[in-house]
Amino acid sequence: MRLTSFTDYGLRVLMRMAGAPDRPFTTAELADEFKVSRNHLAKVISTLAGAGYLETRRGGGGGAILAQRPGDIRLGDVVARLEADQALVECFAARGNTCTLTPRCRLISRLAHAEAAFIADLNRSTLADCAYRPAEA
Template sequence: MRLTTFTDFGLRVLMRMAGEPDRPFTTAELAEEFCISRNHLAKVISALSAGGYLKTRRGGGGGAELAQKPDKIRLGDVVSLLEADQALVECFLANGNACTLTSRCQLKAKLLQAEAAFIADLNRSTLADCIYYPIKF
């Protein structure tokens, strides 16, 4: 499987925040640290917040922080949330499937099983298993 950069950034955000769980992080701060677009990262943080993984506050002293303890956040659940709009293959799309093999395809069921196994395997691990501890100078 291949994850989108959206999911990659989402996992990075969670790992980074788990390393310093007692402080909020601004989008600008994380975007600079990860060398990515602030606008793109804002969408990632919004999705993680909507999924219940982050809580956010606006204004001075605001930012985003974990909404759950790292040992309660299952990696597969995060990936499922962030990849929800990404079909593994065209025939998984709700509409727009133009594959001429669909009616007799034996591959689709195997891919569904593989995708479910991938998420289940990731769910054996939590964010606590992947915490990023920044180096302090």
């Protein structure tokens, strides 16, 4: 299975914040640290906030902070949420399935099972299990 860069950066944001759960992080700060576009990261942070993983505040002293304890955030749930609009294969998409094998395909159920197993395995771990703490300078 391959995750989108959106999900990859979502996980990175959460792991970084889990390493200092009481400290707010700005989008600019994280974008600089990850060497990624600030606009792209702003969308990631907005989605994480909309999903209830982060709280955000504007203005001086603002930024994003974890909205839940790291031990309460299951990795599989995060991945499933961030990948919700990305079908594993065309036939899983709500619209646009043009595969002529779909009506009698015997692979679909196996792929669905594999995808569910992937998420279930990730859900055996929490954000606390992979919190990131950078080395002191």
